[in-house]
Amino acid sequence: MSSAPQAPAPAPAPAMLTRDELLRLFSRFHSLTSQPDVKKRIADAVKDKQEAVAVTTAIQEEIFHEMGIDPRFGIACLGKVNAVYENDMDLMIQFYRFVAKEEMAIDEAELEPDEFEDKMNAQQKLQEQQLEMLKQMRKYRPDEQRAVFDILHKLLEESNFESPAVILTPEQIQEIVRRRRASSPDASK
Incomplete structure (x- = not known):
């Protein structure tokens, strides 16, 4: 050894x-x-x-x-x-x-300079819409927010993730939450 x-x-x-x-x-x-x-x-x-x-x-x-x-x-x-x-x-x-x-x-x-500027402006508008959607969602409980995110994910899947973003209006978010509350008696407590 x-x-x-x-x-x-x-x-x-x-x-x-x-x-x-x-x-x-x-x-x-x-x-x-x-x-x-x-x-x-x-x-x-x-x-x-x-x-x-x-x-x-x-x-x-x-x-x-x-x-x-x-x-x-x-x-x-x-x-x-x-x-x-x-x-x-x-x-x-x-x-x-x-x-x-x-x-x-x-x-x-x-891209050409004007095309790039247009794309950046569109991107900024989209981000503002996403931020507004997230602000709307904050008004709801975590389980209700989860229901909204589930719908967003489903919509993205249906578009084969080809859509750059899915934006829900405040009314659409309210409707998702309303349906969730109506279908789940425990969720409204």
Whole structure:
């Protein structure tokens, strides 16, 4: 039996980026894609018939490299954020902002300036409508809010998630809650 010390086993490779690593990526990507030279880089790639998403992915890979993370591993982890961090609402909000920022950078590169402005105005209007819908929903109990979200999810499924958003009017929300209360005597207490 040998008494020579054995080298420690290598640490297992992480299976996922940490929350802090993701937040650093999101922040850095937002900062970079807001800079005129990076916007020009994406636009020039589009003019050269390259896919804009390839450029934004390359930017993400560069950020991972700066962070000391294998870019292939980092990109692969982005596809798992929804599953791994689904219960971390703050991180999920930041993740969706990150995705929206990437889409906006691509749209800005691919669309004519007036088309991009029209799209941004439409997006802002949609966000205002969503905010108003959420404000309306706050008036109701959590179980009633859940019923409204269930209807929204069903409507999205019926549209095969092709509709950018489903907006319910205050009257539609009231009707959903009214029907819920009518069908569930316990719910009205």
